[in-house]
Amino acid sequence: MSQVPLSHILMLSAALFFIGMYGLFTRRNMITMLMSVELILNSVNINFVAFNKYLYPDRLEGVFFTLFVIAIAAAEAAVAIAIIINLYRNFQSIDVEDADEMKF
Amino acid sequence: MPNYAYIVLVPLLPLAAFVVLGLFGRRYFRGASGSVGTLAVLVSTGLSVWTAYRYFFVDGIIGDRNADGGYRQVIALKAAWLSFSPGLSIDMSVILDPISVMMIVVVSLVSLMVHIFSLGYMKGESRYGTYFAFLGLFTFSMLGLVLSGNIFEMYIFWELVGCSSFLLIGFYFDRPTAVAAAKKAFIVTRFADLGFLIGILILSFHAETLDFRTLINRLIEPTSQLAGITTASFLGISLLSWGLFLVFVGGAGKSALFPLHVWLPDAMEGPTPVSALIHAATMVVAGVYLVARLYPVYAYSDPAVLRVVLYVGVLSAFLAAIIACTQTDIKRVLAYSTMSQIGYMMLALGTFHPAGEATTLGFTASMFHLFTHAFFKALLFLCAGVIIHRMHSNEMKDMGGLRKLLPLTHGCFLIACLAIAGIPPFSGFFSKEDILLAAWHADKLVYGIALLTSGVTAFYMFRLYFSIFWARPMREAGGHHGEAPLTMKLPLVVLALGAVLAGFIPFSRLVTYDGMPQAAHGVGVFAVAPVTLAVIGILTASYLYRKEGGRPAKFAAALGGLYRLAYHKFYIDEVYSFITKKIIFNLIGKPAAWIDRNIVDGLMNVVAAATAGISAGIKGLQSGKVQDYALYFFAGIAGLTILFIYLYT
Numbered sequence: 235m236s237q238v239p240l241s242h243i244l245m246l247s248a249a250l251f252f253i254g255m256y257g258l259f260t261r262r263n264m265i266t267m268l269m270s271v272e273l274i275l276n277s278v279n280i281n282f283v284a285f286n287k288y289l290y291p292d293r294l295e296g297v298f299f300t301l302f303v304i305a306i307a308a309a310e311a312a313v314a315i316a317i318i319i320n321l322y323r324n325f326q327s328i329d330v331e332d333a334d335e336m337k338f
Numbered sequence: 339m340p341n342y343a344y345i346v347l348v349p350l351l352p353l354a355a356f357v358v359l360g361l362f363g364r365r366y367f368r369g370a371s372g373s374v375g376t377l378a379v380l381v382s383t384g385l386s387v388w389t390a391y392r393y394f395f396v397d398g399i400i401g402d403r404n405a406d407g408g409y410r411q412v413i414a415l416k417a418a419w420l421s422f423s424p425g426l427s428i429d430m431s432v433i434l435d436p437i438s439v440m441m442i443v444v445v446s447l448v449s450l451m452v453h454i455f456s457l458g459y460m461k462g463e464s465r466y467g468t469y470f471a472f473l474g475l476f477t478f479s480m481l482g483l484v485l486s487g488n489i490f491e492m493y494i495f496w497e498l499v500g501c502s503s504f505l506l507i508g509f510y511f512d513r514p515t516a517v518a519a520a521k522k523a524f525i526v527t528r529f530a531d532l533g534f535l536i537g538i539l540i541l542s543f544h545a546e547t548l549d550f551r552t553l554i555n556r557l558i559e560p561t562s563q564l565a566g567i568t569t570a571s572f573l574g575i576s577l578l579s580w581g582l583f584l585v586f587v588g589g590a591g592k593s594a595l596f597p598l599h600v601w602l603p604d605a606m607e608g609p610t611p612v613s614a615l616i617h618a619a620t621m622v623v624a625g626v627y628l629v630a631r632l633y634p635v636y637a638y639s640d641p642a643v644l645r646v647v648l649y650v651g652v653l654s655a656f657l658a659a660i661i662a663c664t665q666t667d668i669k670r671v672l673a674y675s676t677m678s679q680i681g682y683m684m685l686a687l688g689t690f691h692p693a694g695e696a697t698t699l700g701f702t703a704s705m706f707h708l709f710t711h712a713f714f715k716a717l718l719f720l721c722a723g724v725i726i727h728r729m730h731s732n733e734m735k736d737m738g739g740l741r742k743l744l745p746l747t748h749g750c751f752l753i754a755c756l757a758i759a760g761i762p763p764f765s766g767f768f769s770k771e772d773i774l775l776a777a778w779h780a781d782k783l784v785y786g787i788a789l790l791t792s793g794v795t796a797f798y799m800f801r802l803y804f805s806i807f808w809a810r811p812m813r814e815a816g817g818h819h820g821e822a823p824l825t826m827k828l829p830l831v832v833l834a835l836g837a838v839l840a841g842f843i844p845f846s847r848l849v850t851y852d853g854m855p856q857a858a859h860g861v862g863v864f865a866v867a868p869v870t871l872a873v874i875g876i877l878t879a880s881y882l883y884r885k886e887g888g889r890p891a892k893f894a895a896a897l898g899g900l901y902r903l904a905y906h907k908f909y910i911d912e913v914y915s916f917i918t919k920k921i922i923f924n925l926i927g928k929p930a931a932w933i934d935r936n937i938v939d940g941l942m943n944v945v946a947a948a949t950a951g952i953s954a955g956i957k958g959l960q961s962g963k964v965q966d967y968a969l970y971f972f973a974g975i976a977g978l979t980i981l982f983i984y985l986y987t
Contacts, residue, residue: 255972259965267965330964337962 243284250277264318264328268311275307342393342414345432348385348442349481351378352449356474363467371467372460375474376453382481383446393439394848409848411435411551413487425546433487433550436849437630437705441484444712445620447836449477451829452615455720458825459611459727469509469609476502480620484627489538490548492628496534496592499621500527506616507608519604526601530591534628537584540577541635550631558638582636582643586650589625593680596654600911602677606669610726613669614719618676619712626683626708633701633851637690648688652777652784652791655681657908659794663801664894664905667732668722671802672715675758678795679711685788686773689780698851699779703772706845710765713836714757720829721751724822725806734802738810738886744821748807750834755803757837759796759872762865765841771865772845778864792868796875804883 250273257270279300286296318328325332355378363371399409412434421427453473460469479498486492508520542548545556557578572580587598594602605617616622629636629647636644655678662674686707689700724747729736741748757764760771770792777785821827882889894901903909959970 259969259972333964334962337960 240284240288243280247277247280247284250274250280262329262331264314264321264330267330268314268318271314272307272311275303279303342389342412342432342434344385345389345414345434345442345485348382348389348446349478349485351382352474352477352481354378354474356471356478359467359471359474363471364465367467369466371470372453372457375470376450376457378474379446379450379453379477382477383450386442386446389434390439390443393434394436409436413551416487419491426542426548428490428548429488430491431487431549432485434485437627438484440705440709440849441627442481444709445477445480445484448619448712448716448833449473449480449615451716451720451833452611455614455723455826455829456609456611458823459723460609461823465509469506472502472505472509473612473615476506476616476621480624483624487550488548489542489550489553492550492631493531493535493538496588496624496628497531499616499624500524500531500592503527503605503616503621506612507605509609509612510607513607515604516607519601519607523601523605526598527591530588530598532588533584533591534588537581537586537588540581540584544577544581554632554634557635576640578635579640579643582632582640583646585632586625586629586643586647589628590650590684591625592628593622593625593684594654594677595625595650595681595684596657596677597910599654599658599677600914603665603670603673603907606667606673610669610719610723613673614716614723617673618715618719622676622680623683623708623712626680626687626704629684629687630701630705633687636687637698637851641690644688644690646688648685648781648784651681651684651686651688652787653681654678655685655791656787656794659791659798660904661907662798663794664901666734668725668734668737668802668806669719669732671798672718672722675718675795675799676715678791679707679715679758682770682773682788682791683707683711685784686776689776689784699772700776701851702846702849703769703776705849706772707766707769709843709845710757710769710837710840713833713840714754714764714766717750717754717830717833717837718758720826720833721747721754724826724830727822727826734805737806739808741807744807746821746827746830750830751803751807753834753837755799758799759876760792760868761796761872761876762869763838763841765837765839767865767869768841769845770868774868775864789868789871793871793875796872797879800876800879801883804879808884809886 254270254273254277257273258267261267261270282296282300282303286293290296321333322328327333352375355375359367359371359375363374367374393409393412414432414434416429416431419428419430453470456469456473460466463469476499479495479502483492483495483499486495504520504524507523508516510516538548541553541557545553547553547556569576571577589595591598602617602622606613608617636647658674658678658681662671662678665671665674683704686700686704689703690698724744725737725740726732728744729740731737753764757766760767762768774785774788774792777788882893906912959966
């Protein structure tokens with residue numbers, strides 16, 4: 235059985251990362267931006283797992299890191315959603331364009 | 339070695355009075371402020387007189403007084419205050435020698451009289467406590483000045499007297515003229531003090547000490563320091579001469595000598611007792627005292643500077659006497675007469691002759707005149723104070739015929755006038771004789787001018803006397819109150835006694851340049867010329883001013899331009915304002931202001947404008963949009979990544 239080469243997986247992860255980045259820069263809706271951030275984190279997770287599998291098959295650090303990142307991403311989602319709720323209470327909107335008071 | 343350490347109380351008691359009255363006078367003491375200040379000075383005076391007695395008659399003498407025993411210098415107290423290096427320090431020390439002991443007696447005694455007089459004179463003033471606080475500050479500074487054993491210590495006290503003089507001239511700060519006069523006095527003397535400071539720096543830099551005794555010893559004996567300061571020169575004149583000359587300039591400013599005298603007549607804006615204390619008897623003789631303190635250096639190392647002292651002294655004496663003849667404000671007449679008498683003291687100091695007879699006679703004569711002058715001039719001012727207090731005017735034309743109204747003042751004023759005119763046996767006669775004798779030995783021209791001046795002095799003093807007390811029909815003493823309260827009369831009597839008797843003190847045995855007694859010289863044929871001139875002066879004044887009439891006006895008209903010149907004080911004030919306004923303001927002040935506004939300020943404005951411009955240019959980056967920040971963040975990371983990839987592979 236022939237394996238999928240590492241480069242394919244890395245390309246997938248890079249594509250996922252830049253899709254997330256594009257979404258972060260272009261979407262104005264905070265929820266969508268949060269989803270974009272999750273995409274970026276998951277692309278990193280894929281990288282960790284892939285490198286672990288292909289380069290050090292007898293060790294498990296990469297997998298552990300992935301588990302940590304998933305846990306932190308969950309916590310981060312909770313914090314981010316709390317921020318979004320507060321933003322909504324103050325501005326009656328979750329559009330980042332509306333929250334631009336902190337400027338010169 | 340007798341212990342004189344208690345002498346430190348003499349200046350410190352008035353200081354304590356100043357602190358207590360300055361802090362609590364207005365709130366707690368009020369009417370009692372005067373008594374507190376007077377008490378402090380009274381104790382001070384007692385201690386000074388006791389010190390003088392001990393020093394002159396008990397234990398200041400080395401050896402047998404009747405043979406060749408001289409007075410020694412005693413350093414009563416010495417405390418390092420600021421030391422720069424082992425050899426160079428500013429010490430707070432107290433020096434006792436004949437001149438300083440003589441001065442503390444004069445200063446504390448006159449100060450006491452003025453304190454007592456002020457009890458009556460200043461009664462009812464709203465700033466009564468402040469006034470006595472200032473008097474205490476002045477007394478402290480002046481006593482400190484005369485007791486200083488360190489040239490820098492003296493400079494500190496020198497500035498303190500200047501400061502208290504400023505405060506007291508401007509005591510009536512609601513009068514614009516008083517404020518202007520205080521400012522003028524401060525600026526003119528401060529300008530002269532700059533000379534003093536530079537002089538101190540030159541002398542002490544080369545002598546490598548600030549201590550008077552060491553300084554004098556190093557500069558009169560052939561030492562390396564003396565060689566250093568005489569060979570170094572600036573503009574062709576040795577640094578020693580420059581140093582001594584600049585010190586003299588400082589003294590001339592404080593002592594109101596020509597051409598730095600312009601502040602003294604204006605200083606009469608202060609309360610009259612203050613004029614008596616500061617601007618007649620004590621502070622203005624500080625310059626004379628300073629030159630006397632450094633006298634050995636002047637005399638043995640650089641007699642050329644003493645010639646300058648001589649001519650400046652005689653010029654001041656003569657010009658001031660001429661101006662005094664034409665003034666109509668009684669305090670101004672007295673101010674010019676003070677300037678004239680200080681000119682006498684200075685010229686006496688300048689009469690030193692390395693090879694001639696009576697080499698240091700001038701020194702004794704100068705100190706003698708300082709002593710007697712303090713009595714009769716303080717007396718004159720206090721009499722003027724009584725008159726002004728009673729008449730509420732300074733102008734001669736408002737007076738006349740006051741003999742009956744103010745009998746005691748009349749008598750005291752007459753005594754003081756006779757003393758200053760040099761009529762025997764009043765004190766001024768003896769001291770003036772000594773000065774004229776010293777001048778005779780030094781320079782015949784100077785002697786001639788000094789002699790003429792003494793005649794003029796008699797004339798203007800009696801012009802004042804006759805204008806105040808005669809000139810009009812006598813007024814009856816029908817006033818609502820008597821002549822003056824007792825507190826004002828008592829000082830007059832004490833000072834009048836001093837003015838009569840001070841001349842009999844054997845100064846040539848007590849206060850001499852080297853502490854050795856000098857042979858007393860009798861009053862002989864030499865006295866004929868000055869006394870005759872004085873009598874002529876008095877008779878002329880009597881002819882012109884004893885009865886009211888047109889004689890003075892006719893006389894003035896006959897003199898024409900000369901009279902106007904003297905009346906306008908030789909236009910010296912105008913020259914000063916021409917120099918300051920036209921020359922200094924236009925040529926130095928205006929360019930300096932231009933540089934300040936355009937170059938100094940301009941530089942600052944350019945820096946500020948550049949900062950503001952840059953910030954305006956980049957503040958757009960801070961848009962408040964989260965995504966923009968994320969983009970910058972990402973761009974930064976990308977940039978760094980590229981950098982690392984291409985630099986570190």
